[in-house]
Amino acid sequence: MNHCFVDRDALPLSTWLEAFPQARVVRRDQLVLLPADEPVVLWVRQRSGEALDAAMPTAALAAWQLLVLLADEPDEEVVADALGRGASGCCNTHAAPEVLQQVALVVGNGGLWVGQSLLRRLVGGTSRALAARSERPPRVDWSTVLSEREVQVARLVAGGASNREVAEQLSITERTVKAHMSAIFEKLGLRDRLQLSLRINGVQV
Amino acid sequence: MNHCFVDRDALPLSTWLEAFPQARVVRRDQLVLLPADEPVVLWVRQRSGEALDAAMPTAALAAWQLLVLLADEPDEEVVADALGRGASGCCNTHAAPEVLQQVALVVGNGGLWVGQSLLRRLVGGTSRALAARSERPPRVDWSTVLSEREVQVARLVAGGASNREVAEQLSITERTVKAHMSAIFEKLGLRDRLQLSLRINGVQV
DNA sequence: ACAATAACTGTACTTTGGTTCAATAGCCGG
DNA sequence: CCGGCTATTGAACCAAAGTACAGTTATTGT
Structure with a gap:
């Protein structure tokens, strides 16, 4: 074809x-x-x-x-x-x-x-x-880059959740969520949660 | 699997x-x-x-x-x-x-x-x-509900742009961008830019 | 045993995002 | 002409996001 x-x-x-x-x-x-x-x-x-x-x-x-x-x-x-x-x-x-x-x-x-x-x-x-x-699978295997916990946080954030909502969902502190987010941004070279969402949802680079 | x-x-x-x-x-x-x-x-x-x-x-x-x-x-x-x-x-x-x-x-x-x-x-x-x-409760079509300028702002934001970047792109003040964003959130019943991105990119219904 | 990593949390701080009070100006239809 | 919509902006403000620095605990591999 x-x-x-x-x-x-x-x-x-x-x-x-x-x-x-x-x-x-x-x-x-x-x-x-x-x-x-x-x-x-x-x-x-x-x-x-x-x-x-x-x-x-x-x-x-x-x-x-x-x-x-x-x-x-x-x-x-x-x-x-x-x-x-x-x-x-x-x-x-x-x-x-x-x-x-x-x-x-x-x-x-x-x-x-x-x-x-x-x-x-x-x-x-x-x-x-x-x-x-x-409908798209993740563009890169960021699950290998991120730790298991970080992936959980990233998933929730990419779906539109605030830090507080993530904290409640995972039974951790909002501060810890921030820590995970910083690590995620660092590892993936992203700027903020919106770019993370775009990346995870495969909409953009 | x-x-x-x-x-x-x-x-x-x-x-x-x-x-x-x-x-x-x-x-x-x-x-x-x-x-x-x-x-x-x-x-x-x-x-x-x-x-x-x-x-x-x-x-x-x-x-x-x-x-x-x-x-x-x-x-x-x-x-x-x-x-x-x-x-x-x-x-x-x-x-x-x-x-x-x-x-x-x-x-x-x-x-x-x-x-x-x-x-x-x-x-x-x-x-x-x-x-x-x-027949069911209508899902608002964002592109028709929003004004022309608001659509421009919404598209840029949905692509990951910050307020400042949108302002530069459209040659307006960051303050004006905020005003448009507030109007967009109001019209579409959204909470923040991340939800706007999900809506516009068709990730979320 | 020890180094390394991950998870977790605190305090304090800066930046960004978003809202609430405004206000000015242009356009368009009745 | 006027009411309504849109675009634009200001100042002030609050909330959320993100960073910097510092620390504890648990696990895991060498």
Whole structure:
């Protein structure tokens, strides 16, 4: 299976090429120039604020072309719209390489991939859901870098918990939570809890 | 893949251990103390008459933690609710070992197990799923609720920027950034920038 | 036995985040 | 024209986050 990333500019994210070193990267207006004789997954990026029309090709997809939407800001309506236009799936633009490979596996075998969190929204459920889980596995194995306790703290913080809430949850002092946080920042080279959240949830580097 | 059964008491059913002899069994309050360096499926039991809140963990799930609800009395609404809270599936508490293994296979590979009836509904098309969604308490669409400027601030903050960085980026005062943030929190009913990030990045519902 | 690591806590401090009082100015629809 | 919305900013303030320095306890490996 070949892979082709389609973006406004032909500037691939490093994660894309990590996932598929052989992948082609083209601008949107060059999409029609692709060779048409081989099966390919088109990874179409929709940037922040863009309408779906701007990203999705207007031409019909060939039978051997599979399309996955890479959304900078995933949104269930956009996903539903994309699926309605023939896309085989949707995931975050900044998803980790392993996730992209996983998506490719599912899509390549005729499946649909919409990401667990997004699918969950389609299914329904209460709007005030507390569970915060990314459909992406951690980008680096920070579980090996961090100690067991630090990972517990990091998990809670990444889910939106304050230091006090973490302290209550783990039955330790808020001071100790801070100590763990400082160690976490030091080890991972991060600045604050928001960046930690982005890292753990695989949203960003 | 490891398996951990979570119940009010740490008393596993025989079928559970038949399906996964290596499985761990813990009480609900011990959930956060689990080792964090290995992928695991959490089999959370909801006993008869219990609310979902009693069974489901309040803390955020890590990316490598998958959650399957074991319901003593499976109910379609409960299933939808559980999925909305981050579960990867739901089946009967007393399901046969082979069924549990089947569920584990699907869930472990990133799929959702929702049982035949609910699944059939989803296959019916996303449009119907969306229609069903619109009947429930509406989840505010942040990009339409916020003003244009607020959206700009929100995006930068969600990406990890500090107030000062946002101010520089938009050529305004840090004070103004704060004003926008307050308005954003008010409109979206959020507590701080970390929750805003989770909302915007689609990690949280 | 000893070094190293992890977990935990205290006091004190600086920085950042967020709110509460304001206030000024522009735009737009009724 | 005016009421409402938006953008902007100030000063002051409180709360939370994060750092610096210092210390105890337990465990583990050499």
